[in-house]
Amino acid sequence: MSKCPAGQASVAAGTANSTDLPRPSPAPIPGAAPVQRPRRRRRGRGGAWPLAPPPAAAAAAAPCADSGSCSAAGAPALPPPYKARRGGSARGCRPPRRGGGAVSARRRPQAPSPRSFSTPAPFPRCRGLLARPGRRVRRVKMARSGARWPRLLLLALLVLALPAAAERRPGPADKLLVFTVATKETDGFHRFMRTAKHFNYTIKVLGKGEEWKGGELPNSIGGGQKVRLLKEGIESYADQEDLVVLFVECYDVIFAGGPEELLKKFQETNHKVVFAADGLIWPDKRLADKYPVVRSGKRFLNSGGFIGYAPSINHIVQQWNLQDNDDDQLFYTKIYVDPLARERINITLDHKCAIFQTLNGAVDEVLLKFEEGKVRARNSVYDTLPVTIHGNGPTKIHLNYLGNYIPNAWTRETGCSVCDLDLLDLSAVKEYPRVKIGVFIEQPTPFLPKFLDRLLTLDYPREALSIFVHNNEVYHEKHIKKFWEKAKNIIRNIKIVGPEENLSQAEARNMGMDLCRQDKTCDYYLSIDADVVLTNPKTLRILIEQNRKIIAPLVTRHGKLWSNFWGALSPDGYYARSEDYVDIVQGNRVGVWNIPYMANIYLIKGQTLRSEMKEKNYFMRDKLDPDMALCRNAREMTLQREKDSPSSETFHMLRAPKGVFMYITNRHEFGRLLSTANYNTSHYHNDLWQIFENPVDWKETYINPNYSKIFTDNIVEQPCPDVFWFPIFSDTACDELVEEMEHFGQWSGGKHQDSRISGGYENVPTDDIHMKQIGLDNEWLHFIREFIAPVTLKVFAGYYTKGYALLNFVVKYSPDRQRSLRPHHDSSTFTINIALNKVGEDFQGGGCKFLRYNCSIESPRKGWSFMHPGRLTHLHEGLPILNGTRYIAVSFIDP
Numbered sequence: 058m059s060k061c062p063a064g065q066a067s068v069a070a071g072t073a074n075s076t077d078l079p080r081p082s083p084a085p086i087p088g089a090a091p092v093q094r095p096r097r098r099r100r101g102r103g104g105a106w107p108l109a110p111p112p113a114a115a116a117a118a119a120p121c122a123d124s125g126s127c128s129a130a131g132a133p134a135l136p137p138p139y140k141a142r143r144g145g146s147a148r149g150c151r152p153p154r155r156g157g158g159a160v161s162a163r164r165r166p167q168a169p170s171p172r173s174f175s176t177p178a179p180f181p182r183c184r185g186l187l188a189r190p191g192r193r194v195r196r197v198k199m200a201r202s203g204a205r206w207p208r209l210l211l212l213a214l215l216v217l218a219l220p221a222a223a224e225r226r227p228g229p230a231d232k233l234l235v236f237t238v239a240t241k242e243t244d245g246f247h248r249f250m251r252t253a254k255h256f257n258y259t260i261k262v263l264g265k266g267e268e269w270k271g272g273e274l275p276n277s278i279g280g281g282q283k284v285r286l287l288k289e290g291i292e293s294y295a296d297q298e299d300l301v302v303l304f305v306e307c308y309d310v311i312f313a314g315g316p317e318e319l320l321k322k323f324q325e326t327n328h329k330v331v332f333a334a335d336g337l338i339w340p341d342k343r344l345a346d347k348y349p350v351v352r353s354g355k356r357f358l359n360s361g362g363f364i365g366y367a368p369s370i371n372h373i374v375q376q377w378n379l380q381d382n383d384d385d386q387l388f389y390t391k392i393y394v395d396p397l398a399r400e401r402i403n404i405t406l407d408h409k410c411a412i413f414q415t416l417n418g419a420v421d422e423v424l425l426k427f428e429e430g431k432v433r434a435r436n437s438v439y440d441t442l443p444v445t446i447h448g449n450g451p452t453k454i455h456l457n458y459l460g461n462y463i464p465n466a467w468t469r470e471t472g473c474s475v476c477d478l479d480l481l482d483l484s485a486v487k488e489y490p491r492v493k494i495g496v497f498i499e500q501p502t503p504f505l506p507k508f509l510d511r512l513l514t515l516d517y518p519r520e521a522l523s524i525f526v527h528n529n530e531v532y533h534e535k536h537i538k539k540f541w542e543k544a545k546n547i548i549r550n551i552k553i554v555g556p557e558e559n560l561s562q563a564e565a566r567n568m569g570m571d572l573c574r575q576d577k578t579c580d581y582y583l584s585i586d587a588d589v590v591l592t593n594p595k596t597l598r599i600l601i602e603q604n605r606k607i608i609a610p611l612v613t614r615h616g617k618l619w620s621n622f623w624g625a626l627s628p629d630g631y632y633a634r635s636e637d638y639v640d641i642v643q644g645n646r647v648g649v650w651n652i653p654y655m656a657n658i659y660l661i662k663g664q665t666l667r668s669e670m671k672e673k674n675y676f677m678r679d680k681l682d683p684d685m686a687l688c689r690n691a692r693e694m695t696l697q698r699e700k701d702s703p704s705s706e707t708f709h710m711l712r713a714p715k716g717v718f719m720y721i722t723n724r725h726e727f728g729r730l731l732s733t734a735n736y737n738t739s740h741y742h743n744d745l746w747q748i749f750e751n752p753v754d755w756k757e758t759y760i761n762p763n764y765s766k767i768f769t770d771n772i773v774e775q776p777c778p779d780v781f782w783f784p785i786f787s788d789t790a791c792d793e794l795v796e797e798m799e800h801f802g803q804w805s806g807g808k809h810q811d812s813r814i815s816g817g818y819e820n821v822p823t824d825d826i827h828m829k830q831i832g833l834d835n836e837w838l839h840f841i842r843e844f845i846a847p848v849t850l851k852v853f854a855g856y857y858t859k860g861y862a863l864l865n866f867v868v869k870y871s872p873d874r875q876r877s878l879r880p881h882h883d884s885s886t887f888t889i890n891i892a893l894n895k896v897g898e899d900f901q902g903g904g905c906k907f908l909r910y911n912c913s914i915e916s917p918r919k920g921w922s923f924m925h926p927g928r929l930t931h932l933h934e935g936l937p938i939l940n941g942t943r944y945i946a947v948s949f950i951d952p
Contacts (some may be wrong), residue, residue, distance in 0.1 A: 232300055233316050234367075235260045236290055237307040238283045240269045243716030244606065245308035248460055251475070255464055256315040262307075263290045270381040278340045278384035280360075285381060288374040295371035302370050305362045305445055308716065309453055313414075313434050313463050314444035322411050322444065323364050330365030330373065332358050332389065333413030333447065334406040340384050347394035354408025354439065355415075358393050360386040361447045362413040369402055410436045414443035417450035425462055425636075430470050432462040453692075454626055457651040457718065458635055466648075473648030476724060481604040489521040490580035490601060495569030496526045498533055499562045501738045502587040503731055503747045504754050505533055509540040512585075513547055516594040523550035525572055527565035531556050532738050563676040563683040571673055574666040582666060585658045588731040589621075590754060596727050600660040603649060606669075607691065608720045609659035610727035611641070615753045618642050621730060622721045623654035630689065641723055649722045653692065656684040657730060659719075669717050691717050729753065740831070741800035742793040748836045748843075759790035760844060761920050767848055777912035779926055781852045785844065786920040791893040795944050797833075798826045798867045807875040814864070824875040825947075828865040837865045841948060845889060845924075852924065853887070862948045867893070870903060870935065870943040878935030880908055885927030885949035892917035893944035900941030907933045917945075 235258050239246045253260050263286040272279025287304060294300055301320060323331060334355035338345050348356050363370070373392060392398050393406075407413045414423060414434060426435040426442070433442050446463065448456025461467060466475045483489065494512065498505065512524065524544070528537050537553060544551055552572070554560060560568070566584070573582035581601060585591070589612055593599075600608050613620040620642050624635025632654075640646040661670070670691060678686035732750040737743055748755045761784035766772045774782040786794075807824040811817060828834040842860035849858045862885070870876065896903060896916050904915035905923065909932050914923070925931045927949060 235303045236287055237262055237305055238264045238286050239307050240264045240267050244718040245716055249307040249310055252312040256312050272382040279382050280385035281379050281383035282381035284374055284377045284385045288377050291371050294367045297367050300367040302367045303364045309448040309456055311446050311460050311463055313446055319444045328405040329369040329403040332406050333362040333415055334408050335359040335415045336418045340387055344394055351408055358390050359415050360389045361449050362445055409439035409441055410443050411441045412444050415447045415449050416452035416455055420455050427469055430468055431465050434459055454653045461650050476649045479604050481602050483602055489518050491521050491578050492581045492583055493573040493579050494524045495584045498528045498587040500733055501530055501532055501736050502733050503736050503744050505536045505587055508587055511591050514594055515597055517597045519547055522548055524548050525569045526553045528555050566676040566683050573663050579663040582661045588733050589658045590728045592728040599725055605720045606665040606717055607661050609655040611721050611723040612728050612730050613642055614730045621657040622652045626653050647723055649720050651718050652721050654688045655719055742797050746836055748839055759787055761785055761787050776914050777907050778910050781924045785922045791920055795893050801831050821881040823868045825866040825868045859951050862950045863952050865948045868945050870938050877937035880932055880934040882932055883927035883949050884952050886951035888927045889948050890923040891946040892919050895919045900938050900943040902939035903943045904936040905933055906936055907931055
């Protein structure tokens with residue numbers, strides 16, 4: 058075997074390749090012409106490819122180049138064709154250098170990467186070892202482009218492999234099958250199926266009609282029945298190697314993506330089975346140390362969702378030999394934490410939630426992502442868009458929130474796309490459903506007579522209605538009696554329970570609901586509290602046609618965000634504001650919304666009361682208010698405390714839902730809520746004081762219906778110069794104000810001595826009662842600013858009133874006390890004079906005469922007001938009455 062010339066030390070020996078030593082000149086070859094260094098061409102940032110040496114140099118190097126190998130003392134041979142290695146050339150054969158620097162002896166030859174291809178090395182950069190002289194130019198080109206060959210070859214192989222990979226990829230239509238377990242068809246199941254239908258998934262439901270024996274999952278371990286059912290269901294598919302099987306829960310899972318996306322993400326994992334991942338371990342925390350360490354992502358297995366090839370999943374579930382009430386997640390966990398089983402089956406977890414999003418412990422990670430025509434859930438930590446969303450553990454309420462949008466329930470472009478699904482058309486029914494209305498008066502409530510009257514004006518057949526009334530306030534007995542007299546000939550069945558029964562609110566509500574539950578002809582139960590102002594007479598029709606088990610109309614307090622629902626719950630089960638609460642209340646988002654809490658007014662199907670809600674004690678729960686107890690009992694499955702619950706106040710959050718969803722609709726205007734907290738019942742007509750608490754209802758009750766025409770139709774009259782006449786009070790306002798004054802009864806008697814005013818002396822006394830005496834002064838001044846000031850600006854253009862008056866009073870004229878009033882000027886900038894009763898019916902005579910203009914108004918209209926200047930120009934007197942009693946309300950404004 059021929060050897061390389063002595064003195065050409067190997068680069069691998071590290072003697073002449075160190076960056077710390079100068080490179081020695083190559084030793085001369087005896088009998089050979091001197092080696093001529095080829096000219097270099099710069100390439101890149103300092104690197105150069107050598108040109109071919111002259112033929113003489115090639116001949117001199119022939120003894121080494123022609124041999125099959127070199128000895129250990131010389132440079133290694135170059136096996137044809139030109140297999141020069143980067144780290145093992147002879148002294149005269151320099152490996153390629155980037156940047157023209159010397160090659161470090163520490164850069165040893167490396168084994169090829171598993172992903173690299175075994176391809177011939179490019180033309181060797183070697184001065185002493187030359188190829189055939191006739192191919193000089195070609196080899197130079199090969200040397201220049203040689204670095205590209207592995208990339209080009211790799212690209213070509215990938216292109217050739219694409220068709221084969223496409224052939225191996227299962228089609229979403231016929232090569233994906235979804236399994237789930239549902240022994241009952243709950244609202245959650247129907248939601249799951251709706252989202253599956255939206256994406257055209259093929260669903261195989263296991264366990265339909267079976268009795269659930271898998272244990273109380275939220276309270277303890279269990280769920281083994283699901284594994285048994287899957288074991289039986291997948292057996293017939295076990296030999297289909299190209300079939301992908303997805304198993305998910307259905308009661309608390311929704312789809313957010315389609316089959317194509319699901320299969321793509323599954324195949325990108327390069328595993329045969331992928332389980333959902335969770336940040337929390339359940340049920341055996343002792344297994345945590347056996348889990349593989351994860352650098353990024355969720356570490357623990359969640360059995361609520363997994364995907365894999367049918368033979369692999371069948372291999373897993375065929376190992377099940379336990380009972381139905383054993384734990385399914387523990388079964389899968391023990392397989393996963395076994396390294397041999399995990400590697401043999403090729404199992405992994407969806408650590409970064411690309412496929413499965415579990416919400417327990419991750420609620421803050423998941424955000425709604427609004428796209429055009431659809432909504433996705435985005436994991437903000439891993440920046441992924443999961444295909445399925447699983448509301449495991451205590452996150453059912455948050456899943457309901459997400460389900461209000463995902464995948465297309467509500468979008469910004471189309472609004473609500475599911476609101477018109479499964480509607481009940483009442484126009485097509487021969488006989489209207491029978492409805493039991495439960496009315497609850499649990500605290501003093503303003504404007505109750507109007508509330509009761511609205512019940513009799515509902516747009517619904519009277520023969521299909523029956524009413525149950527619970528009144529807990531003696532103050533309202535007079536109102537209930539009047540209602541009974543009106544309603545007994547209109548409604549076929551009325552039951553009234555008064556305060557004498559001494560029923561608690563919860564007991565009364567249980568009684569009302571149970572009346573419908575026990576009556577098999579009762580199709581719906583409408584519960585309504587007295588603080589609900591139901592202004593839409595079609596409310597009952599609308600709720601029935603929406604066809605939900607439990608549904609409530611949205612009602613809010615005027616000008617506030619207070620409403621009859623909560624969009625979320627705090628950890629202790631009380632109010633928390635959901636992200637969309639304000640938009641729903643303000644009508645920016647319109648639809649039918651799945652919510653955790655409702656109150657005041659709601660409709661429940663009678664069949665639901667006789668099935669899912671058949672327990673009679675729905676309004677009692679711990680120390681909760683009855684409405685909160687109802688909602689918690691409707692959401693939850695059992696009344697026992699859960700295992701490992703943190704406290705008695707928070708354990709309910711860990712229970713599974715009963716399967717009854719509660720909805721609220723804001724698709725129509727239904728009415729509003731009254732404020733009852735500060736309602737004072739110490740007066741005769743207490744509603745007169747509600748101008749601050751309930752301004753809309755106060756206006757509807759006490760302001761003349763024609764008041765708005767002052768500004769639209771210009772109905773203001775001018776019977777005398779600068780004396781303006783316009784409607785202001787309703788008949789109810791006039792009557793109640795008079796009755797309130799008479800009930801108070803402390804009329805002044807028309808004496809000059811008057812301790813109520815500054816100085817104690819009245820020049821022109823009247824028989825009156827001041828508003829301050831009955832505590833109505835602040836409310837009256839607010840009335841002036843809200844309703845009188847706009848009229849002032851209209852009739853006295855350019856004058857802006859302060860809306861302030863020192864004297865506000867009701868005057869009483871009667872033949873036996875004070876018949877008339879002598880001429881005088883008022884101590885005001887302008888005066889209002891409101892007639893509180895009718896001439897000709899309540900009294901004869903009377904009126905007002907403006908002396909300077911010799912103009913009299915002798916037939917004042919009830920509820921209409923004079924407005925005239927006070928001091929200086931409008932001297933006036935009160936004309937005498939002949940009989941009866943005349944009442945007027947007077948204010949001296951801007952004194």
